[in-house]
Amino acid sequence: MSETVVRKNPRRADAQHNYDVILAAARAAVAERGGDIVLEDIARNAGVGIGTLYRHFPTRQELLEAAFLDEALELRQRAEDLKAAPAPLDALIDWLHLQMDFGAHGRSMGAAVMNAKHTEGTEIQIACVDMREAGAVLLGRAQDAGEVRPDVEIIDLLRLMHGIVIANEQAPDQSRVNPMFDLVIAGIQA
Amino acid sequence: MSETVVRKNPRRADAQHNYDVILAAARAAVAERGGDIVLEDIARNAGVGIGTLYRHFPTRQELLEAAFLDEALELRQRAEDLKAAPAPLDALIDWLHLQMDFGAHGRSMGAAVMNAKHTEGTEIQIACVDMREAGAVLLGRAQDAGEVRPDVEIIDLLRLMHGIVIANEQAPDQSRVNPMFDLVIAGIQA
DNA sequence: ATACTATACGGAGGTTGCCTCCGGTTGCAA
DNA sequence: TTGCAACCGGAGGCAACCTCCGTATAGTAT
The missing domain is CATH 1.10.357.10 (Tetracycline Repressor, domain 2)
Structure with a gap:
């Protein structure tokens, strides 16, 4: 459910951490609200800025x-x-x-x-x-x-x-x- | 395609006209863009204000x-x-x-x-x-x-x-x- | 014709959500 | 320790939704 995803070109530790946290928040949101999630809520719940979310997941689709x-x-x-x-x-x-x-x-x-x-x-x-x-x-x-x-x-x-x-x-x-x-x-x- | 819809409690002539015009615009829009129509475009194409559209069709669904x-x-x-x-x-x-x-x-x-x-x-x-x-x-x-x-x-x-x-x-x-x-x-x- | 009023008009503006941009921050390699 | 590439985050522009209310007018009564 929450294994750290490993990437080809390794990112910085903070970036990886944020990626994981955002993804966890997204999963939680999807689980209870389905696909019409609000990206800013995800970011807030993950404790990151909206910009950070968008850097990791440029489109809603990717998230x-x-x-x-x-x-x-x-x-x-x-x-x-x-x-x-x-x-x-x-x-x-x-x-x-x-x-x-x-x-x-x-x-x-x-x-x-x-x-x-x-x-x-x-x-x-x-x-x-x-x-x-x-x-x-x-x-x-x-x-x-x-x-x-x-x-x-x-x-x-x-x-x-x-x-x-x-x-x-x-x-x-x-x-x-x-x-x-x-x-x-x-x-x-x- | 465009028969005037008769209503129980008759509306004013201008209201009926606007209703028809809005509906025609909506049909045209739906025909070419599907369901993700932009209500303000409909209103503009119909030549009425957005408020008028919402009075006649309180929800997107109704339209x-x-x-x-x-x-x-x-x-x-x-x-x-x-x-x-x-x-x-x-x-x-x-x-x-x-x-x-x-x-x-x-x-x-x-x-x-x-x-x-x-x-x-x-x-x-x-x-x-x-x-x-x-x-x-x-x-x-x-x-x-x-x-x-x-x-x-x-x-x-x-x-x-x-x-x-x-x-x-x-x-x-x-x-x-x-x-x-x-x-x-x-x-x-x- | 005139006056009156219920009905209707319309758009300004508040709200929400999307997404971009860029000044500031920081991990990390040397 | 230092330098910089990578990263952070939120302000702000944009688009669409919807509400609210001052203004206009159709229809009616006189």
């Missing part, structure tokens, strides 16, 4: 991406764990459920994490690709087992999970989430 | 809803038209495609139009309910024909359409939209 890095890593790990599960389709389903849970404050995460189209080599970009590839393995297993149609692609599934979350985000009742999910699952089965 | 009223009406009409189509499932599919096209600038519309949970009796609320019910008829026909599973609900389909649109909104390539759509369609079939 969000950094805040979600852990989630991407964990989702990848969960996929790894599920590779050994006996029922490939169930494993895939479980993992897709996790996708929705993790992206619960979805709008924010979605844009940041779902697409790995960002500047090559970013930590978050790599993490996203890894996560997606791990998911692709789960999908592949289910396909090899003949449980899922071979033409289904992991990116579509991930985006659908994301779509389900945000389409229900401002709805008062979350009761449609599961039916929608089941409908998608029905759609991928062989 | 958007009013701007999308036509689309909801047209979607309802399209559903009516498709009721006579020979192939029920194809008719449903066509209509769902229309949903995506109309909601193309989706984020804005989505919240406003997809849910009919707003204050009872609003024009837009009624229009949404009507639209959805018209869609439900299409769905029902496909179900009666044995082409779609009987447990599918129209609300889930609409939200999935919405979800597909917004999940792809910030993606550079729209190429996943159709696969995702097809996947959903596969999921509803009997």
Whole structure:
């Protein structure tokens, strides 16, 4: 959750410290308010000036991406764990459920994490690709087992999970989430 | 597109005129910029003060809803038209495609139009309910024909359409939209 | 035609959040 | 210890939101 991120060209100790503190504050804020965080609040909670925040995270997007890095890593790990599960389709389903849970404050995460189209080599970009590839393995297993149609692609599934979350985000009742999910699952089965 | 909206307690002629002009400006803006319209631009283009805009549309949401009223009406009409189509499932599919096209600038519309949970009796609320019910008829026909599973609900389909649109909104390539759509369609079939 | 008033107009200005810029500060290597 | 590259931080400019209230006028009553 809060391991110090190591950088290629090492920064000064104070800079690294501020980076960590800001990131921690951002994570806390995202956890409770979702993606519509107020950057100046983050800075204040972190005990740094707004300028410092912007130096470390030039865009709101970058801050969000950094805040979600852990989630991407964990989702990848969960996929790894599920590779050994006996029922490939169930494993895939479980993992897709996790996708929705993790992206619960979805709008924010979605844009940041779902697409790995960002500047090559970013930590978050790599993490996203890894996560997606791990998911692709789960999908592949289910396909090899003949449980899922071979033409289904992991990116579509991930985006659908994301779509389900945000389409229900401002709805008062979350009761449609599961039916929608089941409908998608029905759609991928062989 | 621009029929004068009649109101219960008639307003002054100048007020009605301004209402119409503002709405026209809002529709134009929405058509080209999507939901992230700038209210002061709308007012300027309409040739009224910002105060006047806010009197007629106290919240951004209300303005958007009013701007999308036509689309909801047209979607309802399209559903009516498709009721006579020979192939029920194809008719449903066509209509769902229309949903995506109309909601193309989706984020804005989505919240406003997809849910009919707003204050009872609003024009837009009624229009949404009507639209959805018209869609439900299409769905029902496909179900009666044995082409779609009987447990599918129209609300889930609409939200999935919405979800597909917004999940792809910030993606550079729209190429996943159709696969995702097809996947959903596969999921509803009997 | 005139006067009256409920209704409507409009924009100045307060608020919030975004982001930049640059004078001052400081870690750290020599 | 010193010098400077790296870093800090917040003042301030900007954009958009929204409110408030003095002014204007449509519609009506006389």
